Amino acid sequence: MRFRQCLRASLILAASTLLGQGARAAESIRVPMITPLTGSIAVLGQDSKKAAEIAQETINAAGGIGGRPLTLEIVDTQGRPEIARREMERLTREGRAPVVLACDISAGTSGAAQFAESAQVPLLNGSAVSADILARGYKWYFSHQISSDDEATTAFAYMQTITGAKPLADRRIALLYEDSPRGAGTGERLRKLMDAKGINVVSETTYNRADRNLLPVMRKVQDSTPELVVWIGYTEDVVAGLKAARQLDFKPFVLGIGGGLGDPRLPELVDAAVIDQLRVANVDYFNPDIKRAAAFREAYVKKFASEPSSYAGTCYGAIMTLKVALEAALKTSPDLTPASVRDALRTLDIPGDDTITPFRFIRFDPANGRNLGAEELVAAWVDGKRKVTVFPAGIAVGKPVMLP
Template sequence: MRIRFSSVVAAALLSVIGTSGARAENPSDPISIPVLTPLTGALAILGQDGKKGLEIAAQEINEDGGIAGRKIVFEFADSQGKPDVARREMERFVRLRNAPFVVGDDISASTSTAAQFAEASGTPLFNVAAVSSEIINRHYHWYFSQQITSDNEADAVVAFLTSLTEPKGGIKSQKIALLYEDSPRGADTGELVRKLLEKQGVKVVVETSYNRAERNLLPVMKKVQEANPTILVWAGYTEDVVAGLKAMKQLDFTPYVIGVGGGPGDPRLPQLVDAEFIDRLNLCNIDYFNPDLKKVAYLTEEYNKRYNALPSSYVGLAYAAGITLKTVLEKVYKKSAAPTREDLQAAFRELDMSIDQTAIPGAIKFDADGRNVGAQGLVAQWKNGARKKATVFPASIATMSPTPIK
């Protein structure tokens, strides 16, 4: 349920928490960090996963002494995955709470409206999950995106395809299909992949989209199957990927599948779809996180302890952002017990974390538009009858080799 405040409650909160939303007047009080994320609605699973990742990051940070001797606490507001609600909650944090910055753990469409308000109000928005490069291309000054962008994803798709198909005559020897859900996130990725393939002289055999709310993807999959692709590049979320995989099994349609986004790599997938069929597809996904990376051992162990499962991509993205925030907050709170928005903006702009310091595959350094120029995508593939998901690309961080294309 989205948090609602009366003027009396708001006044009381402001007197206790202070006016920043990310600090308290009493130096011994926890530092409260506002987060926008979908906790209810069709995309609630993403927000719930992000919430778990941030909470585990907070636990690790607090166990290590916190920030300037103070614990951190993430305060979650439900965007419902809706752009208008995300903007309203962003405005509440900024105007009512006078927050010096906000964490955005949301889909691209909702992040887009939050970023617009962040720019207009001069409030740093630290993006955890949205991959749309379109937001970054607006040249905002107050938006910082740690996440890989759809450009990075498209680059990783084509690089992996090139590596995968080299022993079989190269990328031009394959019949490649594109499939994606029709949000700005999916459409952006699909278009970028197509353009990169065209630069290499590859024309996709079929390109189609669908509404992510659709749960009967049999007609869509039948259309793709009729083009007889050897490789399917597919951008989607968990729910629509599950529906699509079930349709593929019904059609006995088994191309080599390269997914994009959290859906194809969701650790719950083998419980939702026939694991043997997932194995037949050699299903893999372009990602920013995989539980087998050594640098996220704390997260993987703690998550398994709490939930008896492996963390999903969204858990990993949020956790990694929390670890990055530790570096940012340590810098600003070392200078002031009451950092301003300008202090936070400067800290994000000056951030320079090497690959050895991050909880992600790459480094972290923002350019003038808030793009993480150190971001690096990876490819994770379901292995051993879909019982585990291994990092298979790039070779520098791979824990297993990718399954060869037939």
């Protein structure tokens, strides 16, 4: 009798264990993603949301993560630090998310990273470039994205490439950037780098990204008579500035940095002739013509009938990286926890060819969470209508336009 009771109890336990495993296997893996769906920088969030849809469909069509479907919960931050922090608290304390993805600007990501550190929940950054966040030495922050230091280095290297026979030190170069942590961070780093190399900065002009009348700003830059303007901005302010340059008949070479001057919608928002006259090139995180991005580009164009922006590309790349980390975490335990996901992110080593970005590899620095393999590219506008990757040589599809 006792044997039968023990056998029955064992069978019940085994059955309940199998049922629990089956329920867990069917349970969706929920990952919150914070991004600015509304507000002055909503274009970044809307593009990131589209990328998240493609990523989720791609991952789930291939069997999900450890056999479980992925559900990305999109949360609007408006790009504001106080909202990002509030949402992080809700997601980690009430929602008990084991990890949060940030496809947000630097200001919003900074607020989220601060709370992630105190809550001890990993935050994977897919968009923000501020090196100031990395300088804080957070242990729960992982930046898949390049940093403002990378942007400054790439911009300087490209300027050296296009200067031709006339040395860069003899060129007249102006810096123009919006005054958020993102724009100012890269602008100030580039100026210091140029100062150290003896490069002449004829003017350094800042503006607020919410300002849609940039005529006085562009006139100030024009008065410094630059040959090349290095311009760090978002799509909305870049459009306002390009229209002001046309009004002033101001036609320097322009080297952009970030998503603004590389936005694929730019020819729809500004006369393509203006983009062509300024010989615009852009230091960027992504361009859809690089070989490794072909499958993502095809899926994006099919679903949305438009080219993916750099915002979409970098967010998609971060989601696919997180997929690898979650799969690794599930191998150690069927229950995802902040600690297991953090440990998986710490040990990632993904080859560059397995990404859609120009990265050499994906591996996070244990000291600050920086992606040690992050690199950028430069894409130049052709006829003011399409972008072609022109730098670095290893992934270039076309050739850069040289300064006269």
